[in-house]
Amino acid sequence: MKDFLIIGAGITGAFIARELAKYDVDTVVIEKESDVGNHATLANSALVHSGHDPEANTLKAKLCVEGNAMYPDLAETLEFPLLKSGGLLLAGDDERKALMDKYRNALDNNVPSVRWFERAALLEREPGLASRVAAGLDLPTTMVTFPWEVAIAAMENAIDNGVAFHKNTEVTRIDQESEGFAVHTDRGVFRAEYVINAAGAFAERIAAMAEEEPPFRITPRRGEYMVLDRRNEGLIKHALYPVPSEKGKGVLITPQTHGEILLGPTNTAQESLEAVPTTKQGMERIKTGAGSLLEKIPYEETIRTFAGVRASSSHEDFYIQPSKADERFIHVGGIDSPGLTAAPAIAAYVVDTFIRPRRPLDSNPHFNPKRKTKPLYKTLDDVDKNARFKADGRYGRIICKCERITEGDVVDHIGRTLGATSVKGVKKRARAGSGLCQGGYCEGEIIKVLAREHGTSPLDIDYYEQGTPIFLKETKVKP
Amino acid sequence: MKHFDIAVIGGGAGGLAAAEKADRLGMDVVLLEREPFLGGILNQCIHHGFGLHHYKEELTGPEYAMRAIDDIERSGVTIKTDTTALDYKKLGGRFTIRYTNAEEGERTIEANAVILTSGSYERTAGGIRLPGERPKGVHTAGKAQRYLNIEGYMVGRKVFILGSGDIGLIMARRLTLEGAEVKGVAEIKPHPGGLTRNVVQCLHDFDIPLYLSHTVTDVRGDENLEGITIAEVDDAMQVKEATEKHFEVDTLLLSVGLIPDIATLGDVHYAIDPRTNGAIVDQTYQTTQDGLFAAGNALHIHDLVDFVTEESLRAALQAAAYVKGEVPPREKQVDVVTGETISYALPQRLNGDYLDKSVTFSLRSRHAYEKGTFLIKQRGETIERFKRRFINPAEMEHLVVEGGRIARGSGVEIILEGSS
Ligand SMILES: Cc1cc2nc3c(=O)[nH]c(=O)nc-3n(C[C@H](O)[C@H](O)[C@H](O)COP(=O)(O)OP(=O)(O)OC[C@H]3O[C@@H](n4cnc5c(N)ncnc54)[C@H](O)[C@@H]3O)c2cc1C
Ligand SMILES: Cc1cc2nc3c(=O)[nH]c(=O)nc-3n(C[C@H](O)[C@H](O)[C@H](O)COP(=O)(O)OP(=O)(O)OC[C@H]3O[C@@H](n4cnc5c(N)ncnc54)[C@H](O)[C@@H]3O)c2cc1C
Numbered sequence: 001m002k003d004f005l006i007i008g009a010g011i012t013g014a015f016i017a018r019e020l021a022k023y024d025v026d027t028v029v030i031e032k033e034s035d036v037g038n039h040a041t042l043a044n045s046a047l048v049h050s051g052h053d054p055e056a057n058t059l060k061a062k063l064c065v066e067g068n069a070m071y072p073d074l075a076e077t078l079e080f081p082l083l084k085s086g087g088l089l090l091a092g093d094d095e096r097k098a099l100m101d102k103y104r105n106a107l108d109n110n111v112p113s114v115r116w117f118e119r120a121a122l123l124e125r126e127p128g129l130a131s132r133v134a135a136g137l138d139l140p141t142t143m144v145t146f147p148w149e150v151a152i153a154a155m156e157n158a159i160d161n162g163v164a165f166h167k168n169t170e171v172t173r174i175d176q177e178s179e180g181f182a183v184h185t186d187r188g189v190f191r192a193e194y195v196i197n198a199a200g201a202f203a204e205r206i207a208a209m210a211e212e213e214p215p216f217r218i219t220p221r222r223g224e225y226m227v228l229d230r231r232n233e234g235l236i237k238h239a240l241y242p243v244p245s246e247k248g249k250g251v252l253i254t255p256q257t258h259g260e261i262l263l264g265p266t267n268t269a270q271e272s273l274e275a276v277p278t279t280k281q282g283m284e285r286i287k288t289g290a291g292s293l294l295e296k297i298p299y300e301e302t303i304r305t306f307a308g309v310r311a312s313s314s315h316e317d318f319y320i321q322p323s324k325a326d327e328r329f330i331h332v333g334g335i336d337s338p339g340l341t342a343a344p345a346i347a348a349y350v351v352d353t354f355i356r357p358r359r360p361l362d363s364n365p366h367f368n369p370k371r372k373t374k375p376l377y378k379t380l381d382d383v384d385k386n387a388r389f390k391a392d393g394r395y396g397r398i399i400c401k402c403e404r405i406t407e408g409d410v411v412d413h414i415g416r417t418l419g420a421t422s423v424k425g426v427k428k429r430a431r432a433g434s435g436l437c438q439g440g441y442c443e444g445e446i447i448k449v450l451a452r453e454h455g456t457s458p459l460d461i462d463y464y465e466q467g468t469p470i471f472l473k474e475t476k477v478k479p
Numbered sequence: 480m481k482h483f484d485i486a487v488i489g490g491g492a493g494g495l496a497a498a499e500k501a502d503r504l505g506m507d508v509v510l511l512e513r514e515p516f517l518g519g520i521l522n523q524c525i526h527h528g529f530g531l532h533h534y535k536e537e538l539t540g541p542e543y544a545m546r547a548i549d550d551i552e553r554s555g556v557t558i559k560t561d562t563t564a565l566d567y568k569k570l571g572g573r574f575t576i577r578y579t580n581a582e583e584g585e586r587t588i589e590a591n592a593v594i595l596t597s598g599s600y601e602r603t604a605g606g607i608r609l610p611g612e613r614p615k616g617v618h619t620a621g622k623a624q625r626y627l628n629i630e631g632y633m634v635g636r637k638v639f640i641l642g643s644g645d646i647g648l649i650m651a652r653r654l655t656l657e658g659a660e661v662k663g664v665a666e667i668k669p670h671p672g673g674l675t676r677n678v679v680q681c682l683h684d685f686d687i688p689l690y691l692s693h694t695v696t697d698v699r700g701d702e703n704l705e706g707i708t709i710a711e712v713d714d715a716m717q718v719k720e721a722t723e724k725h726f727e728v729d730t731l732l733l734s735v736g737l738i739p740d741i742a743t744l745g746d747v748h749y750a751i752d753p754r755t756n757g758a759i760v761d762q763t764y765q766t767t768q769d770g771l772f773a774a775g776n777a778l779h780i781h782d783l784v785d786f787v788t789e790e791s792l793r794a795a796l797q798a799a800a801y802v803k804g805e806v807p808p809r810e811k812q813v814d815v816v817t818g819e820t821i822s823y824a825l826p827q828r829l830n831g832d833y834l835d836k837s838v839t840f841s842l843r844s845r846h847a848y849e850k851g852t853f854l855i856k857q858r859g860e861t862i863e864r865f866k867r868r869f870i871n872p873a874e875m876e877h878l879v880v881e882g883g884r885i886a887r888g889s890g891v892e893i894i895l896e897g898s899s
Contacts, residue, residue, distance in 0.1 A: 226608070227605065231742060274701065275612070275701075276612065276613070277610065277611045277612050277697070277698070278608070278609075278610055278611065278613075279610050279611075280608075280610050280696075280718075283608050283610075302605055302606060302608060303603065303605045303606060304603075304605035305604075305605050305608050305609070306613065382585075385584070385585060386584065389584035389585070390584075393581040393582065393584075394581060395584070396579050396580050396581040396582070396583065396584040396585070397561070397563075397579070397580065397581040398513065398563040398565075398579060401513065401563060401743060402743050404565065404743075406579075407581075435743065436600065436742060436743060437600040437601065437603065437740075438603040438604070438605060440600055440601050440603065440619050440621070440622050441600065441622075443622065444622070444625065444626060444630055458630075458632065459632075462615075463615035464615060464702065465702045467702065467703070468614075468615040468702050468703055469615075470615065470618075470626075470632075470634060471626065471630075471632035471633070471634065472632070472633050472634060472635065472636065473632070473633050474631055474632060474633075475627060475631050475632065475633055475657060476631035
């Protein structure tokens with residue numbers, strides 16, 4: 001019997017797990033995929049929003065501004081990348097009224113240091129802006145992070161502090177019992193006093209397992225992106241936002257923590273909770289949107305397209321409430337944007353508002369907030385490089401030539417607390433395969449290293465989820 | 480710091496030829512190759528069809544590579560395999576090159592000249608903004624070829640191939656022979672991208688359909704690839720309605736082009752030609768950076784290895800001349816422009832003080848012609864004409880203009896007058 005069971009290891013579940021790890025309780029996290037952060041947390045704009053956008057007096061507004069303020073410390077404690085880029089919200093002459101509305105909204109939300117800029121001031125900061133841009137808001141607290149690494153970091157830190165984690169385990173049924181809940185999965189039954197539903201786009205399905213009428217409906221909305229490769233680092237310094245319209249928040253241009261430039265997202269309603277196709281129309285829409293912010297964009301340097309599903313809900317605001325059927329079942333639903341930003345604040349809010357008042361929690365005397373990472377070899381100075389190389393020659397061998405990732409780095413990212421088990425797991429952690437050739441050169445080597453480190457055959461190494469091996473059969477019998 | 484006259488980066492066909500030639504010309508040469516073995520892409524091209532021009536014999540890729548490797552092993556070239564060149568800088572007229580390997584760690588060497596023969600990488604699904612899902616089962620064709628021919632693993636059972644470049648065509652046959660079902664090859668252009676002989680020997684001979692003017696419009700599958708859709712495109716490359724065909728496949732191979740693999744290397748700046756994605760060079764294969772030379776697929780994509788070898792030999796000859804101080808400084812440049820029926824031509828510039836030496840132009844036609852004439856013009860006057868039969872965008876043409884024919888004063892124009 002566990003004290004807490006969290007369904008879903010996206011960024012929301014991961015931060016709630018870490019929040020609970022601060023207390024002397026037994027927590028388990030159940031995740032259906034092969035890794036942390038394989039859904040919305042993997043496919044978003046990576047922005048730590050300032051909080052200018054959510055409507056005033058909503059949970060979104062409150063938790064976004066709070067989450068934003070938590071990020072700089074978290075980035076140091078958990079050692080994940082954070083780019084303090086600042087953001088500019090840009091408007092054409094015909095959009096001044098909408099811009100003024102956003103300005104007031106930002107002030108109502110207590111967004112720090114917001115300023116109104118006319119074109120000249122904007123150009124001083126971003127000389128390449130499109131000619132239609134007439135005015136804008138300076139949003140200096142806007143930052144960019146490395147979303148799945150944040151989720152992995154929070155989860156790793158939770159695990160290091162005693163939280164149990166079960167991946168490849170799908171919740172299929174939930175029974176209410178006198179002591180709490182029996183949570184059925186495809187890998188057995190887990191019992192816990194409290195259950196927290198952090199299942200992202202699947203949160204309505206999980207809700208339906210706990211109560212007759214789910215209190216919110218998920219209305220999935222797909223967002224497509226284009227990624228320009230690292231050679232474009234410096235194309236822009238700030239995250240560029242258009243003024244939102246009825247159609248949505250529009251296409252953004254965002255500098256990423258590793259130098260790429262992200263263009264997107266689009267906003268398309270769909271039935272599926274997990275379909276993430278990109279489309280020709282989507283790419284055209286991105287071009288139109290991005291072109292209204294920035295004059296020259298080298299689309300031919302696209303290295304990747306992708307899409308993510310927003311877990312938008314009928315409730316519009318985040319739906320963070322105990323179940324009406326049983327207050328020990330807590331819904332954290334409708335976590336669409338700014339969910340990434342808000343996640344650490346959501347975690348504190350859930351525990352402080354819905355758990356601690358009902359169930360006293362003792363603090364965990366052994367809680368260590370810090371997660372230590374081993375920096376990539378290429379980031380070391382010569383002395384440290386030399387020391388590491390002397391200890392292990394594999395740091396001298398490049399595996400991913402585009403991102404300069406060594407065999408030693410890959411081994412490190414397989415061996416860490418939440419180590420990589422798949423090709424994409426390595427890509428998410430070490431960035432091997434994220435560059436110009438997108439793994440064309442290194443994928444085979446990564447499969448071999450994964451197989452060696454996990455003591456299996458290359459035939460058993462998956463691309464991503466279970467049952468997705470790249471090598472189907474051997475063609476040569478080796479002597 | 481160790482010093483060399485010439486550092487050659489990449490030990491494929493190009494690097495092997497360049498290094499060995501420079502050594503024979505008395506240069507002190509180092510050759511860096513990141514793979515454990517020399518030969519580059521040739522090692523995975525186990526089909527035959529190599530060497531007809533250069534060795535006057537039909538060889539497989541590995542056999543061709545073996546000849547070059549035997550030569551280099553007898554030479555005085557310092558060879559470092561399993562060694563990745565990380566970057567190079569230019570300081571005081573010399574290059575410092577940083578490399579790394581598991582024996583030495585990161586090291587720096589110095590050279591008077593660098594020859595880039597780092598080959599190419601494959602254009603990716605993202606690069607062509609392939610629509611649809613991104614499940615397991617979408618691979619670039621060269622990568623799948625490497626898995627099959629070097630690593631010994633199959634990646635699929637039911638396969639569709641997008642792009643009719645040579646790698647795609649060769650893989651259609653290779654996978655069929657290995658027991659996979661290849662359901663078709665789609666090519667967005669109205670003509671095949673690869674050599675005619677490969678269309679015949681790899682598709683026709685195996686009854687594999689080739690869908691010209693078709694592209695992939697959807698990729699389906701959640702975790703594993705389940706199927707794709709292709710559709711016909713019009714002259715403007717726009718998809719025509721109601722022309723969709725669906726295929727159930729577990730593998731989609733992309734053979735949609737190679738790109739010179741030079742972008743991740745070096746802090747040295749030089750001009751790039753957007754038509755080739757390689758460096759802009761003059762007749763010595765020198766980039767706009769003095770002392771930096773490029774050849775083979777690192778300069779522009781070749782269909783025949785023989786031409787890689789020959790180009791690299793010419794580049795090495797010039798690099799050696801440069802090191803010896805025999806190449807005059809580039810004070811007077813002559814620009815080379817091409818007519819609209821030519822998709823690109825190299826060199827893009829000529830050193831006006833070096834025109835007593837012959838110039839080899841490498842170029843590709845934009846369209847296929849039964850026959851045609853290439854005209855080299857200066858000041859509107861034809862100074863040289865070359866007649867060719869069966870001109871094809873997939874096949875590179877070479878035009879050699881003897882020394883002294885091109886004058887120093889004005890630009891050169893290359894025109895192709897073709898007829899079908
Ligand atoms: C296009 C797009 C752009 C965005 N941009 C931003 C941005 O720039 N800034 C920002 O702050 N926010 C942004 N967001 C929002 C942010 O990405 C999400 O709010 C956040 O990632 C949600 O995290 P999550 O953990 O709630 O959901 P998810 O990451 O989706 O995680 C839910 C997890 O639950 C698991 N799960 C589901 N069902 C089960 C089950 N039955 N059993 C076990 N496990 C289950 C899933 O496998 C999944 O791993 C964006 C979102 C999208 C889609
Ligand atoms: C599938 C396929 C089929 C072909 N079929 C034929 C055919 O039938 N007949 C024919 O004549 N030609 C054919 N060709 C064309 C011909 O083989 C190639 O164009 C030629 O081999 C390319 O030689 P290269 O030296 O330019 O490049 P590569 O062979 O690619 O060599 C480049 C080398 O540089 C190394 N390298 C790159 N970066 C670094 C670095 N930073 N540090 C160290 N080393 C580095 C690479 O590892 C590689 O070994 C084919 C090509 C392909 C891909």
